[in-house]
Amino acid sequence: xxxxxxxxxxxxxxxxxxxxxxxxxxxxxxxxxxxxxxxxxxxxxxxxxxxxxxxxxxxxxxxxxxxxxxxxxxxxxxxxxxxxxxxxxxxxxxxxxxxxxxxxxxxxxxxxxxxxxxx
Amino acid sequence: xxxxxxxxxxxxxxxxxxxxxxxxxxxxxxxxxxxxxxxxxxxxxxxxxxxxxxxxxxxxxxxxxxxxxxxxxxxxxxxxxxxxxxxxxxxxxxxxxxxxxxxxxxxxx
Numbered sequence: 001x002x003x004x005x006x007x008x009x010x011x012x013x014x015x016x017x018x019x020x021x022x023x024x025x026x027x028x029x030x031x032x033x034x035x036x037x038x039x040x041x042x043x044x045x046x047x048x049x050x051x052x053x054x055x056x057x058x059x060x061x062x063x064x065x066x067x068x069x070x071x072x073x074x075x076x077x078x079x080x081x082x083x084x085x086x087x088x089x090x091x092x093x094x095x096x097x098x099x100x101x102x103x104x105x106x107x108x109x110x111x112x113x114x115x116x117x118x119x
Numbered sequence: 120x121x122x123x124x125x126x127x128x129x130x131x132x133x134x135x136x137x138x139x140x141x142x143x144x145x146x147x148x149x150x151x152x153x154x155x156x157x158x159x160x161x162x163x164x165x166x167x168x169x170x171x172x173x174x175x176x177x178x179x180x181x182x183x184x185x186x187x188x189x190x191x192x193x194x195x196x197x198x199x200x201x202x203x204x205x206x207x208x209x210x211x212x213x214x215x216x217x218x219x220x221x222x223x224x225x226x227x228x
Contacts, residue, residue, distance in 0.1 A: 043218040110161035
């Protein structure tokens with residue numbers, strides 16, 4: 001257990017469905033991340049939130065919509081997905097230090113992931 | 120475009136062997152290089168390297184960075200079956216984090 005939980009662990013949805021992935025961290029961190037891991041492709045960083053503000057959006061299609069209501073919770077809202085969006089979605093958290101402008105990726109703790117299948 | 124290349128893509132060794140995993144990169148505004156171990160699903164952090172020539176060590180694992188030649192190696196000595204995993208290298212350039220495809224290590228008894 002890393003202190004980062006994700007639900008659901010598995011999700012199957014149709015292309016017209018709307019669903020949400022949830023991530024919760026119990027580590028007191030102030031930065032949270034969404035990653036996508038597709039088969040045989042490198043891990044891709046999707047979104048970064050620092051102090052509940054989105055600071056990175058790596059050209060992610062608008063059918064993925066993140067939400068960070070507080071520093072402990074992160075959601076990924078999904079709508080009208082495509083079969084190629086099927087992947088493992090990983091959430092991570094870290095503690096951003098002081099006045100640093102950088103993101104302390106080194107301190108990231110990952111959740112177990114949600115395996116998403118889009119039919 | 121930032122690029123991270125790991126080699127070899129996969130490796131099979133026997134318990135007790137020593138392995139060296141490679142990561143080369145081309146990124147703008149390099150900040151750090153990170154190594155992760157991924158078993159089953161969630162990656163776990165191993166090392167962060169920012170300075171050339173300074174070895175980081177944790178038990179049987181060690182890593183070093185060469186910022187002139189733009190690569191890093193991860194060494195595992197006296198491998199055990201529990202070391203079997205995918206080893207990910209990621210490089211932070213500016214505020215972007217780029218991952219390599221990973222190296223699948225299988226350690227046979």
